[in-house]
Amino acid sequence: MPLEASRLHLDIAARLRDAGIDTAMLDGRMIIRHVTGLSDIDLISRPETPVSDRHIVQVDELIARRETGEPISRLIGYKEFFGREFRVTPATLDPRPDTEVLIETALKLLPEQQNGKELRILDIGTGTGAIAITLLAERSFLKGVATDVSREALEVCYGNSCKHGVEDRLGLVCTNWADGVDGEFDVVISNPPYIASQELPHLEAGVRNYDPRVALDGGRDGLDAYRSIFKTAAGLIRKDGHLLVEFGKGQHEEIVKIAGQENLTLAALADSLIRDLAGIIRCSVFKVC
Ligand SMILES: C[S@@+](CC[C@H](N)C(=O)[O-])C[C@H]1O[C@@H](n2cnc3c(N)ncnc32)[C@H](O)[C@@H]1O
Known part of the structure; x- marks a missing residue:
């Protein structure tokens, strides 16, 4: 059975919370969005959307980096500022x-x-x-x-x-x-x-x-x-x-x-x-x- 997006989100958030990250739910959503291309609205309105194995592997790699304290902006390559996204390197x-x-x-x-x-x-x-x-x-x-x-x-x-x-x-x-x-x-x-x-x-x-x-x-x-x-x-x-x-x-x-x-x-x-x-x-x- 493929993993549903909402289940994946909860799993990620639990892992990040265990790693002491306060913004676990938000970070999880940003990582899923970045890897799968799903929007926030997709995640809310279609929580059962299946996530492919390939995307799960990519999500896993990013979670492992986030667990070591790498900022979320460095993982996804942009940071929001005054309502706009700015690429960061x-x-x-x-x-x-x-x-x-x-x-x-x-x-x-x-x-x-x-x-x-x-x-x-x-x-x-x-x-x-x-x-x-x-x-x-x-x-x-x-x-x-x-x-x-x-x-x-x-x-x-x-x-x-x-x-x-x-x-x-x-x-x-x-x-x-x-x-x-x-x-x-x-x-x-x-x-x-x-x-x-x-x-x-x-x-x-x-x-x-x-x-x-x-x-x-x-x-x-x-x-x-x-x-x-x-x-x-x-x-x-x-x-x-x-x-x-x-x-x-x-x-x-x-x-x-x-x-x-x-x-x-x-x-x-x-x-x-x-x-x-x-x-x-x-x-x-x-x-x-
Ligand atoms: C604190 S960061 C601010 C970046 C951006 N203005 C912001 O607010 O997000 C300081 C910036 O100054 C640049 N900088 C450092 N030394 C500089 C210099 N001698 N001349 C010009 N820019 C310099 C850095 O490369 C960096 O981009």
């Missing part, structure tokens, strides 16, 4: 839900309708392109430039920009932060690496072993990227434009100080220090003094 950081507050903040700064002038954003250290592509997808008139030091990451970003239909509006530059980027931008935005080097070995295995080091390592105190980005950012922000950066827990005071040394001051917005869902101050908005 070993060259890219998995986009995080925390970064969605950066998007929400940037969207408040960008008008919903084009008001005559061209609006441009610059995303520094773009990785999968989650930030730049989301902003361009949310604002159809927006143009952007996204940079990364990793050519492999930019290739993933290009694929994601095509998938979301914004490739004609997004320029990609392989460079150190924003070196060599020309022009002025209404929003300069970055979620750079901000983990102090000595903390890297203590990160949870799902991050330490799968996100690329270049996307995590912020140098001795975790703040190297901000020192570099702030040096060039002031010259790239349009009059009335803004710089938004994400950072880690407890870093905001130092970051405000570094920004001050580069002629950048916190924008006078009610929410210029923005908290994530856990209540941690996660990003700030600056303008040129």
